[in-house]
Structures are given as C-alpha cells and as structure tokens.
Amino acid sequence: MYESPIRRPLITGKTSYAQITDDIATAVEAKPTKWWYIGFIVSLAGLGLWLLTVTYLLVTGVGVWGLNKTVDWGWDITNFVWWVGIGHAGTLISAILLLFRQKWRTAVNRSAEAMTIFAVICAGTYPLLHAGRPWVIYWVFPLPNTYGSLWANFNSPLLWDVFAISTYFTVSLVFWYVGLIPDLATIRDRAEGVRKKIYGLLAFGWNGSAKAWQRFESVSLILAGLATPLVLSVHTIVSMDFATSVIPGWHTTIFPPYFVAGAVFSGFAMVLTLLIIMRKVMRLEAYITLNHIDVMNKIILVTGSIVGSAYITEFFIAWYSAVPFERYAFVNRAFGPYWWAYWAMMTCNVITPQLFWSQKLRRNITAVFIISIFVNIGMWFERFVIIVTSLHRDYLPSSWAMYSPTWVEIGMFVGSLGLFFTLFFLFAKFLPVIAIAEVKSIVKTSAEEHIKKTAEKEGIDIKEVNPQIA
Amino acid sequence: MGHHHEVAVHEEKFVVPARLRNITFGLMGIGLVAIVVGLMTDSHRFWANFLLNNWYFLGVALMGTLFLATQSVSNAGWSAGFKRIPEAMATYLPYAFAGFAIIILSVLMHWNHTYHWTHEGIADPTSPDFDEIIAEKVAYLNLPFMIGRVVVIFTLWYLFSRVMRRNSLAEDLQGGFKMLKRNKTISAIFLPVFAVSWAMACWDFIMSIDTHWYSTIFWVYHFAAAWVTAISIIALTVIYLRRAGYLSIVSEHHMHDLGKFMFAFSIFWTYIWLSQFLLIFYANIPEESIYYQERFEHFKLLFWINLVINFVVPFLLFMTRGSKRNESMMILVGVLLIIGKWIDLYIGIMPGTVGSHAHIGFVEIGMFLGFLGLFTFVFTRSLTKASLVPTKHPYIKEFVTHEVL
Numbered sequence: 001m002y003e004s005p006i007r008r009p010l011i012t013g014k015t016s017y018a019q020i021t022d023d024i025a026t027a028v029e030a031k032p033t034k035w036w037y038i039g040f041i042v043s044l045a046g047l048g049l050w051l052l053t054v055t056y057l058l059v060t061g062v063g064v065w066g067l068n069k070t071v072d073w074g075w076d077i078t079n080f081v082w083w084v085g086i087g088h089a090g091t092l093i094s095a096i097l098l099l100f101r102q103k104w105r106t107a108v109n110r111s112a113e114a115m116t117i118f119a120v121i122c123a124g125t126y127p128l129l130h131a132g133r134p135w136v137i138y139w140v141f142p143l144p145n146t147y148g149s150l151w152a153n154f155n156s157p158l159l160w161d162v163f164a165i166s167t168y169f170t171v172s173l174v175f176w177y178v179g180l181i182p183d184l185a186t187i188r189d190r191a192e193g194v195r196k197k198i199y200g201l202l203a204f205g206w207n208g209s210a211k212a213w214q215r216f217e218s219v220s221l222i223l224a225g226l227a228t229p230l231v232l233s234v235h236t237i238v239s240m241d242f243a244t245s246v247i248p249g250w251h252t253t254i255f256p257p258y259f260v261a262g263a264v265f266s267g268f269a270m271v272l273t274l275l276i277i278m279r280k281v282m283r284l285e286a287y288i289t290l291n292h293i294d295v296m297n298k299i300i301l302v303t304g305s306i307v308g309s310a311y312i313t314e315f316f317i318a319w320y321s322a323v324p325f326e327r328y329a330f331v332n333r334a335f336g337p338y339w340w341a342y343w344a345m346m347t348c349n350v351i352t353p354q355l356f357w358s359q360k361l362r363r364n365i366t367a368v369f370i371i372s373i374f375v376n377i378g379m380w381f382e383r384f385v386i387i388v389t390s391l392h393r394d395y396l397p398s399s400w401a402m403y404s405p406t407w408v409e410i411g412m413f414v415g416s417l418g419l420f421f422t423l424f425f426l427f428a429k430f431l432p433v434i435a436i437a438e439v440k441s442i443v444k445t446s447a448e449e450h451i452k453k454t455a456e457k458e459g460i461d462i463k464e465v466n467p468q469i470a
Numbered sequence: 471m472g473h474h475h476e477v478a479v480h481e482e483k484f485v486v487p488a489r490l491r492n493i494t495f496g497l498m499g500i501g502l503v504a505i506v507v508g509l510m511t512d513s514h515r516f517w518a519n520f521l522l523n524n525w526y527f528l529g530v531a532l533m534g535t536l537f538l539a540t541q542s543v544s545n546a547g548w549s550a551g552f553k554r555i556p557e558a559m560a561t562y563l564p565y566a567f568a569g570f571a572i573i574i575l576s577v578l579m580h581w582n583h584t585y586h587w588t589h590e591g592i593a594d595p596t597s598p599d600f601d602e603i604i605a606e607k608v609a610y611l612n613l614p615f616m617i618g619r620v621v622v623i624f625t626l627w628y629l630f631s632r633v634m635r636r637n638s639l640a641e642d643l644q645g646g647f648k649m650l651k652r653n654k655t656i657s658a659i660f661l662p663v664f665a666v667s668w669a670m671a672c673w674d675f676i677m678s679i680d681t682h683w684y685s686t687i688f689w690v691y692h693f694a695a696a697w698v699t700a701i702s703i704i705a706l707t708v709i710y711l712r713r714a715g716y717l718s719i720v721s722e723h724h725m726h727d728l729g730k731f732m733f734a735f736s737i738f739w740t741y742i743w744l745s746q747f748l749l750i751f752y753a754n755i756p757e758e759s760i761y762y763q764e765r766f767e768h769f770k771l772l773f774w775i776n777l778v779i780n781f782v783v784p785f786l787l788f789m790t791r792g793s794k795r796n797e798s799m800m801i802l803v804g805v806l807l808i809i810g811k812w813i814d815l816y817i818g819i820m821p822g823t824v825g826s827h828a829h830i831g832f833v834e835i836g837m838f839l840g841f842l843g844l845f846t847f848v849f850t851r852s853l854t855k856a857s858l859v860p861t862k863h864p865y866i867k868e869f870v871t872h873e874v875l
Binding site for chain 1: 605661665685
C-alpha cells in the first residue's frame with residue numbers, strides 16, 4: 001500500500017527484518033540487566049507491603065480503613081477507579097487503533113495491553129477486598145444457590161461492574177495473548193532446551209503457514225470489534241456506580257463519556273511513563289520513536305481537553321440547574337475543606353496537558369515524562385475529589401464529616417503499585433515487549449529508509465516535507 | 471502494489487443537472503406553501519418547525535467543517551478525495567445564520583413563546599409571571615447576553631469554515647504542502663473553539679426551551695446527532711456523484727470506510743442517548759425525569775421509532791462487511807438516519823414549544839422538504855464552484871490507492 005513521504009517514520013535507522021527480530025528477542029534471551037534487578041526488587045518490596053496490609057485488613061476487618069458513616073467510600077474506590085482507568089489505553093490502542101489502521105500502534109500495543117491487564121488486576125483487588133469477605137466473592141455472580149432469596153441485584157450498577165470488568169479483562173487477556181502467539185513462536189524457534197519447550201507450549205504449535213496467518217488476522221479483527229465497545233463500556237459502567245445515585249456532584253449525565261475520556265487520558269499517561277523508561281533501558285528507541293510519543297501526547301491533549309470541558313460543563317450546569325444542593329456541591333469542591341484536592345486535579349488535568357499544544361514539548365522526553373506523572377496524579381485526585389467531596393457534606397449538615405486515610409489504605413495503594421510493577425517487570429523480561437510480527441508489517445510503508453526512497457523516486461526534497469528525517 | 475500508482479487524477483467540474491435543480495425548486499415551493507399554511511393555522515407550530523429545521527441544517531453545515539477539521543488534524547488520507555463535499559456543506563452556514571436571525575427577531579418581537587425565559591416579568595418577583603427557578607438563571611439566560619454570544623459564535627464558525635475552504639481551493643492552484651499545514655493548524659484551533667461554542671449554541675437554542683430542565687451531556691448528544699446526519703449526507707452525495715459519472719476515484723474501499731463511520735457513530739449516538747436517558751430514569755429526580763415523562767407520555771410512538779431508526783436498523787443492516795460496500799444498502803441506511811435524526815429533534819423540540827398536541831402533518835413534512843430543498847440548492851451550487859477532485863492534495867495519491875483489506 002502506498003504511503004505519502006510526508007508521513008513521519010515509525011522505525012528509524014537502518015532496518016532489516018532480521019534486525020527487528022534480534023533487537024526485540026534478545027531482551028528475552030539475554031540475562032536481565034542491573035536496572036531490571038533493581039527495579040524488580042523495589043517492586044517486590046512494594047508487593048510485600050501490599051501482602052502485609054491486605055493480610056492485616058483481612059485479619060482485622062474493613063474498620064482499619066479511615067471510612068466513617070458519612071464518607072463510606074474513600075481511597076478504596078478512588079484507587080479502584082484510578083486503576084481501571086489506567087487499564088484503558090492498552091485495549092484502545094490495540095482495538096480501536098487497529099480498526100482505524102493506525103500504524104504507530106504496532107510498536108506500543110504489546111506493552112500497553114500488558115499494562116492494561118495488570119492495571120485491571122490491581123483494580124479488581126479493591127472491590128474484592130471492599131466487599132469484606134473475599135472468600136465468598138462468587139456471591140456477586142448470579143449462581144443458583146440454596147440460601148433462599150439470595151440473588152444478585154441486577155438493578156445495581158455495582159453488579160453491572162462485575163460483568164463489565166470481568167468481560168473486559170477476559171477479552172483483553174485473550175486479545176493480548178493471541179497477539180503474542182507468533183512472537184512466542186519466534187522466541188521458540190531461536191531457543192533451546194527447556195526454554196524451547198516452554199515457549200513452544202505457549203506458542204500453541206504456531207507454524208507460520210499462510211492459513212495460520214489468515215486465521216490470526218481474522219481473529220484479531222473480530223476481537224478488535226468486540227473489544228471496542230468493551231473499552232467504552234467499562235468506564236461507562238464505573239461512572240454509573242456514581243451517576244445513577246442522587247448525590248450532588250455524582251448524578252450528572254455527562255459522566256459516562258467523560259469517564260471514558262478520562263480513562264483514556266490516564267491510560268496514555270501511564271503508557272508514556274512506562275514506555276519512556278522502557279525504550280531507554282531496553283534500547284528500543286528505533287521502534288518507539290519520538291513520533292510515537294508525539295502522537296500519544298496528542299491523544300493526551302485531546303482527551304485532557306475533553307475532560308476539562310466536562311469539568312467546566314458540570315460546573316456551569318450545576319449553577320444553571322438552580323438546584324441549591326448541586327450548586328453547593330461544586331462550590332464546596334473548589335473552595336471547601338478539600339480545595340487543595342480540587343485544585344491539584346484542575347492543575348494536573350486541565351492545565352498541564354495544554355502544554356502539549358507545543359510540538360517542542362511533545363517531543364521533549366523529560367517534559368513528557370514529568371507531564372505524564374502529573375496526569376497520573378491529577379487523575380487520581382479527580383476520583384478522590386468526586387468521591388470524597390461529594391460524600392463528606394451530605395444533605396444533613398449534622399452528619400458532615402472529614403475523611404483521611406489510615407496507614408493501611410496508604411500501604412495498600414503503594415503496595416498495589418508494587419503489584420503492578422512486579423507484573424510489568426516480569427512481562428518485560430519473559431515476553432517480547434514489542435509485537436515483532438506487527439512491526440515488520442510496517443517496514444515497507446513507515447520505515448525511515450523506505451520513506452527516503454519514496455521521496456527520492458517522486459523527486460521530493462525529504463528535508464523540506466519531513467523535517468523529522470535527518 | 472506498484473500498478474496502483476498510475477491511477478490518473480483529473481479535475482472534475484460538477485454541473486447541477488436541470489432535473490436536480492428543478493427538484494430543489496419544487497421542494498422549496500412545497501416548503502413555502504407549508505410555511506404559509508403553518509402561519510395561518512398555528513403560528514407556534516410554524517415557529518417550532520422553523521427552529522427545528524434551521525437547527526437541523528445548521529448542524530449539518532457545521533459538521534461539514536468539523537469533519538474537515540478532524541480529518542486534517544489526524545492526517546487522514548482516506549477522505550481527501552471527497553473533501554469538497556463537506557466543504558460545500560459548510561457553505562450553507564450563512565443561510566442557517568439568517569434563519570436564526572429571524573428566530574431571534576421573532577423572540578424580540580414576541581411573535582412566539584418558544585423561549586419561556588424571554589417572557590416579560592419572568593425574573594421580576596413583583597410580576598404575576600415570576601418564576602423563581604428561571605430568575606436564578608437570568609445571569610446567563612437574558613437576551614442581550616444571548617444575542618452577543620450568538621453573534622460571536624456564528625462569526626467564529628463562518629470565519630473558520632471560510633478560511634479552511636479558501637486554503638483548500640488555493641491548494642488546487644499552487645500545490646505543495648503549505649496549505650495542508652496551514653489548514654492543520656487552523657483545524658486544531660477550531661476543535662476547542664467548536665466544543666465551547668457548540669455547547670453554548672445547544673444550551674441557548676435547544677436546551678433553554680425546557681427552561682427548568684438541564685443535562686450536562688446535552689451538547690454531546692446534539693453533536694452526535696448532527697455528526698451522524700452529516701456523515702450520512704456525505705455518503706449519499708458520494709453515491710449520487712458517482713452515479714452521475716463523477717468521482718470515479720472513489721472506490722468501494724472508501725464507501726466501506728464511510729459505512730463504518732455511519733455504523734460507529736449511530737452506535738455512539740445511542741450510547742449518548744442511553745447515558746442521558748438511563749441516568750435520569752434511574753435516579754428519577756422529578757426536575758429531570760419530567761423531560762422524559764412528557765416525551766414518553768405524549769410522544770410514545772416516536773420515542774420508540776427514534777431508537778429503532780437511529781440504532782436498531784443501522785446496527786443490524788451495517789453489521790457485515792459486505793453491506794457497507796453495497797450502495798443500495800447505504801442509501802437505505804443513509805435516508806433512514808437522515809429522517810431518524812429529524813424525528814429525534816422533533817421529540818426534543820416539540821414538547822416544550824407546541825406541547826402535547828403536536829403531531830406530524832403537512833406543515834412538518836412540507837417545511838422539512840422546503841429546508842432540504844434550500845440546503846440541497848446551496849450545497850450543490852457550491853459543489854460546482856471548484857473541482858470535485860482536489861487534484862493537488864498531498865494525500866490524493868494515498869486516497870486513490872486506498873484499500874481496506
């Protein structure tokens with residue numbers, strides 16, 4: 001397929017198919033680097049903290065959290081929503097961008113999908129533990145039982161969540177794994193001994209025949225079609241956990257699309273945080289190029305602006321509604337005792353992404369890294385603001401209360417980061433972090449060398465039309 | 471696939487066939503009769519329909535510009551070859567502005583009660599017409615501020631659409647990449663401008679009809695509706711032009727992509743519809759649920775038809791790959807969506823203006839046909855003003871070789 005030479009390259013430097021395999025497979029085959037060990041041990045420490053706090057929680061009960069009878073959702077649900085949100089970029093990249101035939105997807109989809117799966121695992125721990133008795137968590141499913149009238153409440157958005165998130169997790173996992181199969185086979189073919197056996201087993205006997213590829217392509221497309229509505233549905237349902245209520249600040253109709261935009265926003269921020277480190281440590285700069293980072297920053301700019309306009313719309317409509325409770329809820333958010341959380345959210349989510357109007361900043365690695373962290377923080381505060389400020393001053397002023405987390409909640413949050421990074425480090429070591437086969441498919445359209453050749457053939461001065469190519 | 475590279479791209483000059491021109495005149499004639507009948511029988515009904523159709527085609531015209539802007543910022547090649555169609559759609563904007571000038575004039579002259587908040591004494595505690603809820607909103611809902619906003623908004627829309635069109639035509643003459651870049655910058659600026667201005671236009675012209683009622687998703691909902699309508703009109707126009715012997719560079723691959731847009735965004739519209747409906751239904755706060763109560767009570771049949779036409783039918787018909795590449799199917803779905811979005815707007819506007827006795831009769835159909843005639847007349851006339859194929863568009867070669875495999 002023809003591509004205009006004014007499009008920016010997605011693979012830089014000299015490229016050959018063999019080179020691509022080598023560059024990516026070597027990371028799986030070689031001994032882990034010093035940095036990997038350091039990172040992994042720190043993550044393991046975090047995981048240890050998580051196990052410790054969770055054990056303490058299970059032994060003593062949910063009372064060890066800082067919740068009270070006015071603020072009955074706090075860090076638990078904040079962290080749940082934050083993690084679910086982060087788990088949105090991966091499947092958006094692999095599914096929606098596949099449908100849109102965005103070629104830059106190929107270099108980032110694998111790790112973004114892995115991140116998605118790990119983030120959803122972290123998210124899942126919160127409702128599991130918040131429910132109080134995780135050993136009977138299967139009661140959330142509508143299973144036939146002998147407990148009389150005990151049956152799942154289909155009217156509850158919390159139940160919809162159970163279905164939405166478990167479906168999303170399943171499809172994302174399958175999608176990710178199916179994509180891995182050809183690459184696992186590549187690793188298998190290069191490996192020996194036990195490694196060959198293990199990767200061979202994981203590769204499901206992939207033989208690289210035309211038929212296998214044809215099925216691979218059609219199953220990818222079907223999964224993309226299934227995953228696309230799922231990406232939207234998960235955070236839609238999460239938003240309904242709040243928006244179906246009559247709590248001022250929660251009950252607002254823009255919540256579903258705005259939560260989805262916010263989720264994509266935070267997901268891309270986390271992808272950038274991880275990829276910026278990964279491309280450096282694993283020397284993948286030729287595949288995860290500045291152009292990839294530039295494009296992802298544009299998505300952050302767009303989704304950040306959608307989130308910003310939703311904030312403004314909410315504030316305006318709260319005033320416009322002339323409902324005193326609505327008006328108070330929003331004024332209290334901005335100027336009440338939790339003002340610092342509100343302004344942290346506004347600064348990180350509304351102002352910082354606007355910096356990405358500048359192409360210079362979009363392509364400045366340090367700036368992007370810092371801004372991506374800001375967005376991660378801002379999106380955490382968004383959930384905190386929505387949950388805590390709406391609850392702490394309810395309709396009855398005599399029950400107004402403040403909330404602050406205990407060491408258990410803080411430990412569980414920091415610990416969940418440990419869980420997340422432990423999984424990610426294992427992934428980065430044992431699986432190919434870039435989709436080898438997919439990157440190869442864009443060499444003849446998007447590699448720097450190819451673009452130069454096309455320009456030459458058409459008599460176009462490449463320096464003038466595509467300054468990204470040196 | 472080197473053999474593709476040699477497809478020739480020629481300028482194509484569209485000439486409006488006499489038959490099409492006569493049809494547009496005929497439609498406008500029917501519209502005029504409907505206007506006269508409406509004014510003579512029930513002027514509120516006339517004004518409600520006037521607002522409905524003006525808003526409908528304002529949205530279509532503006533979405534032309536928005537379509538170009540989205541394609542421009544995303545470096546899209548697949549739509550480059552038929553970009554003259556959305557450009558021509560946007561040239562209807564001044565006519566829609568004129569329509570809204572008439573509506574604002576009618577409000578100033580108290581010719582109708584479309585906007586409850588414009589009543590004398592509505593915010594005056596000593597007046598018998600005092601409404602304490604509306605009184606809370608007058609800082610925003612007052613005529614001088616509203617007219618000021620509208621003037622600024624319309625000016626911005628006009629300028630952006632004009633400049634983008636001008637640059638696009640200049641590209642045809644000079645070639646090169648300068649205009650592509652320039653339009654990309656302008657498009658990027660247009661997107662946030664559009665979001666804010668469109669939200670306000672939706673509140674001012676439509677949401678304020680049911681003055682007490684409010685919904686944060688309202689402007690997203692109207693965006694989704696107008697966007698689907700515009701995509702459908704683009705698709706139908708492409709089919710028409712191809713059948714008339716133009717745009718031979720458009721292949722079934724492009725039609726497939728247009729079909730995917732229609733499919734995806736009719737689902738998106740439904741998603742937004744459900745977000746608004748479900749949350750209001752579920753929470754059941756009287757101030758909010760009254761909106762659907764009125765519509766469900768008095769417009770029950772249309773309420774369901776709306777969902778069937780705008781969601782169920784396109785969803786089922788466009789599910790398969792083949793159907794999106796089938797012209798007859800696309801005509802069917804396109805026409806249904808165009809009618810469906812009119813019905814959607816009808817349910818939105820009528821309960822707050824005409825009231826529970828509103829029904830679809832000659833005035834409604836006739837006025838829609840009249841506006842459709844005017845829109846088609848302006849739109850097709852603009853199509854004749856430039857080559858249908860932007861021969862020097864930097865992505866035209868990508869467009870010609872575009873394949874959806």
